[in-house]
Amino acid sequence: MLKEKILLSVAFFKAAEMWMHAAHHLIKGSSFIASHELLFGRIYQTVSEDFDKLVEKLIYQFNDEDFACPLLISSISSSILSEYESPANQREEDIYMIALALLVDHMKTTENLRNMLVEENMLTLGMDDFLSSVVNQYESYAYMINQQVKR
Numbered sequence: 001m002l003k004e005k006i007l008l009s010v011a012f013f014k015a016a017e018m019w020m021h022a023a024h025h026l027i028k029g030s031s032f033i034a035s036h037e038l039l040f041g042r043i044y045q046t047v048s049e050d051f052d053k054l055v056e057k058l059i060y061q062f063n064d065e066d067f068a069c070p071l072l073i074s075s076i077s078s079s080i081l082s083e084y085e086s087p088a089n090q091r092e093e094d095i096y097m098i099a100l101a102l103l104v105d106h107m108k109t110t111e112n113l114r115n116m117l118v119e120e121n122m123l124t125l126g127m128d129d130f131l132s133s134v135v136n137q138y139e140s141y142a143y144m145i146n147q148q149v150k151r
Contacts, residue, residue, distance in 0.1 A: 002120060003066070006058065009113040010067055011076030013051035016106045018077065020044035022087045023099055029092035031148070039148070040099070043141050047106075050134050057127055093149070100145045107138050 024040035058067040066072055084102050087095045114131045117123035 009109050011073050012109040014073050015077040015080040017047040023095050026087045096149045103142050107135050
């Protein structure tokens with residue numbers, strides 16, 4: 001049960017990376033350059049790096065290579081992505097709104113991972129620091145997206 005919940009968290013990182021990467025390609029409008037490079041470009045690159053770090057930490061901590069299994073992760077990620085509208089063929093404003101919803105859910109999932117590890121007495125100092133810093137960065141991205149939505 002714990003492993004499945006952790007895999008869900010790992011897959012959410014991959015789903016967020018894929019969605020934000022697509023938004024990076026598909027954003028349009030008057031703020032295209034800023035949103036393409038400085039917002040969605042940064043977000044998907046950050047999430048990609050965070051996915052990598054999380055998987056490495058989990059493989060080390062649990063000695064379980066399933067946390068890096070592309071078949072498992074892509075299957076779960078696909079299920080997560082199906083809960084959000086694709087950024088393809090969306091208006092600029094809708095891309096921001098969907099991105100914000102996904103990012104907020106991703107932060108909640110990351111916080112839930114931390115809480116699960118605490119409950120199981122398996123939260124290492126390094127993992128705690130990593131998960132906290134991830135959410136801290138994503139809160140900054142959520143702020144940026146939210147400010148864009150307020151136009």
